[in-house]
Amino acid sequence: MAAAAAGKTHHGNEIKTQFCTKEGKYRVLRLSDYSRPMNNTPNNIPVKLSFVTLKGGGDSDGDNEDKIAFNIGRDMFFYNFRGVKKAPDLNHPIDRRTYKGPIPTCHDINLMTRTPQSIDLLIGFTAGQIQLMDPIQHECRKCFNDERLIEKGAVTCVKWLPGSESKFLVSYNNPNIYIYDKNLPSLITEPQLAVSKRGNGYTVEVCKNKQDYNPLCRWKVGHGGVNELAFSPDCKHLAIASQDGYLRIFDFEKQELISSMRSYFGGILCVCWSPDGKYVVTGGEDDLVTIWSFYEQRVVARGEGHRSWVNVVSFDAYTTQINDRFSLDNSEDEETNESSNASLNHSQSRNKDVLSYRIGSVGDDTQLLLWDIDEEILKPQRVRTRSARVPTSVSSSSVNVQPSWTFSSNTMKPSSRYDKNDEMPSSGKFHTLNRLTSKNQNSVSSYTPPHVEMDDLLLGSKICPRMTETSKLEPLVAKKIAYDRISSLVFREDCIVTSTYEGYINVWARPDDPGVTDGGGGGTLIQ
Numbered sequence: 001m002a003a004a005a006a007g008k009t010h011h012g013n014e015i016k017t018q019f020c021t022k023e024g025k026y027r028v029l030r031l032s033d034y035s036r037p038m039n040n041t042p043n044n045i046p047v048k049l050s051f052v053t054l055k056g057g058g059d060s061d062g063d064n065e066d067k068i069a070f071n072i073g074r075d076m077f078f079y080n081f082r083g084v085k086k087a088p089d090l091n092h093p094i095d096r097r098t099y100k101g102p103i104p105t106c107h108d109i110n111l112m113t114r115t116p117q118s119i120d121l122l123i124g125f126t127a128g129q130i131q132l133m134d135p136i137q138h139e140c141r142k143c144f145n146d147e148r149l150i151e152k153g154a155v156t157c158v159k160w161l162p163g164s165e166s167k168f169l170v171s172y173n174n175p176n177i178y179i180y181d182k183n184l185p186s187l188i189t190e191p192q193l194a195v196s197k198r199g200n201g202y203t204v205e206v207c208k209n210k211q212d213y214n215p216l217c218r219w220k221v222g223h224g225g226v227n228e229l230a231f232s233p234d235c236k237h238l239a240i241a242s243q244d245g246y247l248r249i250f251d252f253e254k255q256e257l258i259s260s261m262r263s264y265f266g267g268i269l270c271v272c273w274s275p276d277g278k279y280v281v282t283g284g285e286d287d288l289v290t291i292w293s294f295y296e297q298r299v300v301a302r303g304e305g306h307r308s309w310v311n312v313v314s315f316d317a318y319t320t321q322i323n324d325r326f327s328l329d330n331s332e333d334e335e336t337n338e339s340s341n342a343s344l345n346h347s348q349s350r351n352k353d354v355l356s357y358r359i360g361s362v363g364d365d366t367q368l369l370l371w372d373i374d375e376e377i378l379k380p381q382r383v384r385t386r387s388a389r390v391p392t393s394v395s396s397s398s399v400n401v402q403p404s405w406t407f408s409s410n411t412m413k414p415s416s417r418y419d420k421n422d423e424m425p426s427s428g429k430f431h432t433l434n435r436l437t438s439k440n441q442n443s444v445s446s447y448t449p450p451h452v453e454m455d456d457l458l459l460g461s462k463i464c465p466r467m468t469e470t471s472k473l474e475p476l477v478a479k480k481i482a483y484d485r486i487s488s489l490v491f492r493e494d495c496i497v498t499s500t501y502e503g504y505i506n507v508w509a510r511p512d513d514p515g516v517t518d519g520g521g522g523g524t525l526i527q
Contacts, residue, residue: 016479021370023319024511026496028481031087034070034079034505043073045103045126046311046487047499051081052109054116067094069121069135071104072503076123078135084495084509095135102127108168110160120182122168124155130170132182144170144180149190150215151176157228162235167216171226177219177240186214193218199257201248219255222246227269233277237294243267247282247292259297262464264288269309274357275317279378281359283310289361289473291373299465301377303473308364316358316370316491318510362486362498370477377471481506 018027050069068081078095082088102125110120120141123131128151130144145151153172161167161179171177191213193205202221207213224243231238231252238252245263250256266285273280279300280292289303289310359371459466481498488499496508 013480015366015483016481019368019477019479021477021511026508026510029084029495029507029509032082032084032507034077034088034090035503043501043503045071045073045105045501047072047501047503047505048106049488049490049497049499049505050107050109050121051490051492052111052114052119054114054119056116065116067119069107069109070499070505071107071123074099074103076104076107076135078121083492084507095138097133099125102129105155106158108158108160110165110168112160112163112165120160122158122160124158124170126154128152128155128172130155130158130180142182144186144214146186147188149187150178153225156226159229159231162231169229171229171240173225173243175220175222175224175226175242177221177226177229178215179217179219180214181216184212184214184216191215191218197255201246201260202257204255221248224267227267228271230271230273230280232273232294233275237277239271239273239280241268241271241282241284245284247271247280249280249294260463261290261292261299263290264302264464264467269311270313272314274315275320279357279373281313281315283313283361283363285309287363289313289359289369289371291359291377291473293378298462299470301373301471301473302467303359303361303369303371303475305369305473305475305478306361306363306365306367310361310363311485311487312363312489313359313361314489314491316360316496318491318493319358321355360489360491360496362489364485366480366482366484366486366500368477368479368481368486368489368498369475371473372476373473377473 017030018025020026048071052067052069054065054067056064066081066083067078069076069078071077076095076097076099077093079088079090079093104123105126106124108122110122113120118134118136121133121135123133125131128145128148131140132142132144133140151172151174153174153176155170156173157169157171159169161169166182168180168182169177170180187207187210191210192208194208195203196206196217197204201223202219205218205220207215207217221240222242222244224245226240226242228241229238230241236252237258238250240248240250242248245265245267247261247263247268249258249260251258261282263282263284264286268282268284270283271280272282278294280294282290282292283306287304287306287308287310289306291300291302292298293300355375357373359373361369361371460469482500482502482504484500484502484504486498486500488497488505490497494510496510497505498508499505
């Protein structure tokens with residue numbers, strides 16, 4: 001497997017415990033490490049992290065208290081998260097559950113219903129089930145798709161609908177995305193679905209005469225598995241990263257496709273919105289970090305630096321540089337954004353000029369990369385591409401437009417403009433492409449998107465421009481920080497949190513953070 005080979009290649013290299021940026025030195029806090037019990041069982045399920053801040057849940061009246069949920073193998077853990085201030089008490093979790101059958105794959109916390117006494121935690125599993133539990137009350141409240149009548153594939157992402165106390169989305173390792181309501185019962189038979197809406201590359205289906213049962217509806221998007229879902233900061237648009245290599249942006253309420261972008265090669269594994277909602281960053285099997293402009297509907301830049309698949313991309317709102325008289329404090333809008341407080345208030349920020357963004361990325365190459373995106377890269381460029389000669393309906397002044405590409409999947413044929421000299425990048429720069437196009441193609445990692453036509457793959461089109469037609473990014477920082485593949489990256493106000501497939505969760509203190517507690521040495525093992 002490509003990822004395992006990458007881990008073995010760099011196993012002998014020294015991992016970094018600190019790195020420097022223009023704002024100062026970041027360093028890992030060994031006393032704040034989370035680790036799993038020592039065992040030799042390989043874990044191929046990514047370790048995911050979910051955070052929540054409970055108002056008034058601290059030791060003193062009015063203090064807030066942070067919590068962290070994470071999955072390691074068959075276990076789900078729920079702890080107090082003390083960041084850089086105090087070492088965690090790993091021997092006394094708030095809740096720990098071990099599952100004998102299906103394995104947890106992902107989870108999400110409802111920020112609308114949280115209280116110091118109760119939270120709603122969704123957990124997805126490898127066999128397709130979804131569990132709603134309360135780790136504070138130590139109870140399982142409900143199970144969805146328990147009999148696997150709705151879906152039998154593995155859950156890849158669960159996401160509470162922003163602003164909703166009851167509705168949530170579930171994606172699978174196939175094109176299906178389901179919408180549930182925790183307050184409604186589930187069908188006891190296989191659902192009979194009818195198409196209610198159809199568009200380019202997607203359909204929306206609802207249950208026949210069963211509107212008061214779960215699932216409420218099903219979206220079929222693209223031709224490959226759905227890897228990640230991400231709502232925009234204004235909660236109006238949904239970004240979908242798919243294994244067929246496409247990023248698709250939907251107007252969620254209208255169920256309409258706004259635009260799309262295709263990766264340079266292979267599937268898109270991760271996606272994240274910028275704090276102001278103007279840009280979307282993706283990573284995937286092409287080893288690239290791609291910046292896509294929501295308003296211009298084009299690829300702005302690509303970042304080269306990873307040597308294997310990119311598993312997570314994320315904007316760091318706390319190092320984003322903006323005009324004066326603007327604060328990154330978004331505590332008032334926290335209930336409709338991520339618990340890391342990394343999202344900005346869209347209504348406040350849309351008239352502000354962002355001077356630069358900080359992006360982080362991690363992947364199978366065990367590296368953490370940081371990227372700074374400045375005005376020079378973000379400014380609109382007039383590049384003459386093949387698609388520039390094709391009439392388009394894109395308007396940079398409005399996002400409520402039809403996609404800039406239109407086609408009929410039934411009549412599409414390879415374009416006569418195809419140039420055989422338009423080759424993919426050299427294998428020296430793109431390690432994944434070199435691995436997958438070598439003679440040894442019997443690996444499970446050899447992925448060919450099904451049903452994808454030649455026009456979609458044509459380099460130089462608007463949805464997939466050549467490398468020479470976009471700005472090229474170089475990482476500000478590129479450090480090996482683990483021996484195993486990295487599966488999570490979360491930016492918090494006082495620290496950065498990373499996790500690996502092995503189950504190690506590290507806390508990195510930001511520069512000049514007062515009151516940092518670090519006793520040095522190794523991490524503590526969960527017993």
